[in-house]
Amino acid sequence: xxxxxxxxxxxxxxxxxxxxxxxxxxxxxxxxxxxxxxxxxxxxxxxxxxxxxxxxxxxxxxxxxxxxxxxxxxxxxxxxxxxxxxxxxxxxxxxxxxxxxxxxxxxxxxxxxxxxxxxxxxxxxxxxxxxxxxxxxxxxxxxxxxxxxxxxxxxxxxxxxxxxxxxxxxxxxxxxxxxxxxxxxxxxxxxxxxxxxxxxxxxxxxxxxxxxxxxxxxxxxxxxxxxxxxxxxxxxxxxxxxxxxxxxxxxxxxxxxxxxxxxxxxxxxxxxxxxxxxxxxxxxxxxxxxxxxxxxxxxxxxxxxxxxxxxxxxxxxxxxxxxxxxxxxxxxxxxxxxxxxxxxxxxxxxxxxxxxxxxxxxxxxxxxxxxxxxxxxxxxxxxxxxxxxxxxxxxxxxxxxxxxxxxxxxxxxxxxxxxxxxxxxxxxxxxxxxxxxxxxxxxxxxxxxxxxxxxxxxxxxxx
Amino acid sequence: xxxxxxxxxxxxxxxxxxxxxxxxxxxxxxxxxxxxxxxxxxxxxxxxxxxxxxxxxxxxxxxxxxxxxxxxxxxxxxxxxxxxxxxxxxxxxxxxxxxxxxxxxxxxxxxxxxxxxxxxxxxxxxxxxxxxxxxxxxxxxxxxxxxxxxxxxxxxxxxxxxxxxxxxxxxxxxxxxxxxxxxxxxxxxxxxxxxxxxxxxxxxxxxxxxxxxxxxxxxxxxxxxxxxxxxxxxxxxxxxxxxxxxxxxxxxxxxxxxxxxxxxxxxxxxxxxx
Numbered sequence: 001x002x003x004x005x006x007x008x009x010x011x012x013x014x015x016x017x018x019x020x021x022x023x024x025x026x027x028x029x030x031x032x033x034x035x036x037x038x039x040x041x042x043x044x045x046x047x048x049x050x051x052x053x054x055x056x057x058x059x060x061x062x063x064x065x066x067x068x069x070x071x072x073x074x075x076x077x078x079x080x081x082x083x084x085x086x087x088x089x090x091x092x093x094x095x096x097x098x099x100x101x102x103x104x105x106x107x108x109x110x111x112x113x114x115x116x117x118x119x120x121x122x123x124x125x126x127x128x129x130x131x132x133x134x135x136x137x138x139x140x141x142x143x144x145x146x147x148x149x150x151x152x153x154x155x156x157x158x159x160x161x162x163x164x165x166x167x168x169x170x171x172x173x174x175x176x177x178x179x180x181x182x183x184x185x186x187x188x189x190x191x192x193x194x195x196x197x198x199x200x201x202x203x204x205x206x207x208x209x210x211x212x213x214x215x216x217x218x219x220x221x222x223x224x225x226x227x228x229x230x231x232x233x234x235x236x237x238x239x240x241x242x243x244x245x246x247x248x249x250x251x252x253x254x255x256x257x258x259x260x261x262x263x264x265x266x267x268x269x270x271x272x273x274x275x276x277x278x279x280x281x282x283x284x285x286x287x288x289x290x291x292x293x294x295x296x297x298x299x300x301x302x303x304x305x306x307x308x309x310x311x312x313x314x315x316x317x318x319x320x321x322x323x324x325x326x327x328x329x330x331x332x333x334x335x336x337x338x339x340x341x342x343x344x345x346x347x348x349x350x351x352x353x354x355x356x357x358x359x360x361x362x363x364x365x366x367x368x369x370x371x372x373x374x375x376x377x378x379x380x381x382x383x384x385x386x387x388x389x390x391x392x393x394x395x396x397x398x399x400x401x402x403x404x405x406x407x408x409x410x411x412x413x414x415x416x417x418x419x420x421x422x423x424x425x426x427x428x429x430x431x432x433x434x435x436x437x438x439x440x441x442x443x444x445x446x447x448x449x450x451x452x453x454x455x456x457x458x459x460x461x462x463x
Numbered sequence: 464x465x466x467x468x469x470x471x472x473x474x475x476x477x478x479x480x481x482x483x484x485x486x487x488x489x490x491x492x493x494x495x496x497x498x499x500x501x502x503x504x505x506x507x508x509x510x511x512x513x514x515x516x517x518x519x520x521x522x523x524x525x526x527x528x529x530x531x532x533x534x535x536x537x538x539x540x541x542x543x544x545x546x547x548x549x550x551x552x553x554x555x556x557x558x559x560x561x562x563x564x565x566x567x568x569x570x571x572x573x574x575x576x577x578x579x580x581x582x583x584x585x586x587x588x589x590x591x592x593x594x595x596x597x598x599x600x601x602x603x604x605x606x607x608x609x610x611x612x613x614x615x616x617x618x619x620x621x622x623x624x625x626x627x628x629x630x631x632x633x634x635x636x637x638x639x640x641x642x643x644x645x646x647x648x649x650x651x652x653x654x655x656x657x658x659x660x661x662x663x664x665x666x667x668x669x670x671x672x673x674x675x676x677x678x679x680x681x682x683x684x685x686x687x688x689x690x691x692x693x694x695x696x697x698x699x700x701x702x703x704x705x706x707x708x709x710x711x712x713x714x715x716x717x718x719x720x721x722x723x724x725x726x727x728x729x730x731x732x733x734x735x736x737x
Contacts, residue, residue, distance in 0.1 A: 114471075116578070118577070120471070120473065121473045124472070125470065125473055126471055127469060128469055129467070137578075143503060145502070146503070146506075153495060157492045158492060158574075158578055160488075184541050204721070399538045
């Protein structure tokens with residue numbers, strides 16, 4: 001394999017407190033420092049202000065892991081400075097999807113800025129092959145007085161796209177944003193949701209061999225966020241190199257094949273993420289049968305990226321149990337009145353329906369419903385059995401699962417299924433991300449990203 | 464898949480060739496920025512782009528009235544309208560490009576902190592808009608000179624060279640000061656004062672012929688003074704100051720090279736300061 005990014009002995013020195021590169025105190029600082037020192041002497045008390053120099057002067061005392069800076073970060077640094085990054089070496093292969101994780105202040109943002117060529121390293125360097133685009137923010141360079149259309153051009157060009165590329169992608173970007181005729185309205189009249197949609201749509205269509213992405217995906221409304229995650233997976237799967245910087249391990253697991261952990265300015269570990277790696281290779285479908293190549297699965301998503309309350313499969317595309325005797329033809333969400341609907345209030349029960357067809361004689365199958373958050377965090381699963389002993393080949397059967405209310409907190413959820421033959425309990429076919437469920441409090445049009453606690457079931461208590 | 468390899472190193476800055484190649488790759492961003500600025504400038508205005516021509520015309524009208532008709536400043540045999548137009552048009556364009564480029568790092572702090580593109584692009588886009596402003600004003604000067612019957616072909620032919628000198632001088636000074644302006648906000652307080660002094664140091668309100676002999680060298684070393692004087696000489700038929708012109712060419716492009724070099728060396732440090 002060839003490398004895409006090679007980082008060698010990269011270090012970055014920052015000054016504590018005041019701006020980097022300012023080699024002397026300015027007049028204002030001299031006066032205020034003198035004033036504070038005088039006040040300190042007069043009152044005999046200690047200044048309330050902790051001077052950064054004091055922190056740095058006693059690096060031996062700074063040892064707690066909970067502090068943002070470690071003692072090692074002061075080693076070899078001039079007084080009043082610290083190493084935000086020290087001696088980072090990394091090799092990222094072409095087509096690899098790498099997640100860079102670390103706590104706040106660990107140095108991951110600094111690394112991102114250096115790789116994005118926003119700031120220069122103090123020591124060492126790096127090289128990369130091909131075109132590199134970094135997304136530290138969406139909507140960079142947007143101007144409120146300009147229309148959505150004009151802002152697409154500016155934003156895409158700031159990100160290094162050529163005229164021809166923008167022209168080619170333009171319609172796709174507008175379609176993706178779902179803004180319709182609003183595209184010619186100055187964006188100062190957009191709602192914040194519309195603004196984010198526009199910004200993300202450009203971001204999702206940038207073309208480059210290497211894409212560096214900050215946690216910008218953590219904003220925006222839930223359905224759209226998911227669309228962008230899908231789009232990014234598409235990028236990863238088309239052989240492009242992805243670098244994703246986040247402190248959300250769930251998101252990294254979902255997107256990346258390798259995780260690089262950074263702590264106190266150093267690389268702590270670089271490891272392969274088995275789940276995502278296996279998913280990428282096996283096409284996001286667990287070993288079993290009914291393999292659907294990942295490209296096809298993604299093409300499927302691309303066809304319909306809207307929130308889906310219903311999904312149907314035709315003869316050829318229908319997922320089947322590993323033996324092939326039972327196929328899944330339709331899945332939908334149903335309210336108590338029997339109507340198909342994707343959005344519910346927390347007080348409403350949700351009905352999940354799955355229509356199965358017996359393709360050949362089969363004793364029956366097992367169906368599992370899997371519920372996850374919109375970012376892919378698995379919440380729970382529940383299974384049911386469908387008896388098909390008396391079903392003629394070609395006959396359909398609807399499986400019902402009722403989720404009583406209250407159960408969900410407001411948020412957006414993804415529903416997936418797994419089907420298995422009764423006779424072969426070990427093997428199953430997993431169909432991910434089939435339906436989207438939105439639970440919103442009354443009055444809210446669209447649910448946000450979902451709170452920390454996605455579920456709120458009521459249990460019986462007694463004493 | 465492209466096999467172009469980009470190297471970033473702490474010890475070595477980008478090469479001149481790499482820099483030019485990159486600027487070329489980002490040329491469409493120059494247009495994008497300049498058309499954006501044009502749109503924003505005339506967004507929600509009634510006269511719109513008419514302001515490009517209204518600004519110099521109103522200035523020149525006032526000067527003609529006060530300095531020409533009332534004070535009767537000697538104008539080297541030129542009609543006052545022409546005399547002031549060929550000075551004010553380059554001056555306004557120069558000063559806009561210079562101040563915008565000088566504040567480019569500071570004004571785009573948020574952008575520079577989030578995304579990479581060759582920072583020189585911002586100044587270049589100001590130069591494009593400055594050139595548009597200039598050309599519109601120049602067209603007005605040509606029309607007025609033609610109306611007085613004093614238009615010469617040399618006046619038209621010399622314009623591209625004089626415009627290049629004026630732009631290189633403005634961009635060079637702007638790029639040179641941009642990092643210092645970002646780092647030491649003092650620059651912002653000093654520069655308006657210096658601009659005012661420079662306005663009087665340039666032969667805008669008066670002709671060089673009025674200057675005392677001992678101060679003549681000031682107009683030879685000042686590229687913008689040479690630009691203005693040359694425009695006037697090409698219309699009234701006075702002999703050209705070839706020394707001043709040659710020096711203006713060397714000084715302005717030398718300043719541009721120096722300004723770009725300083726800008727490139729300091730620009731990335733500035734992100735940590737902004």
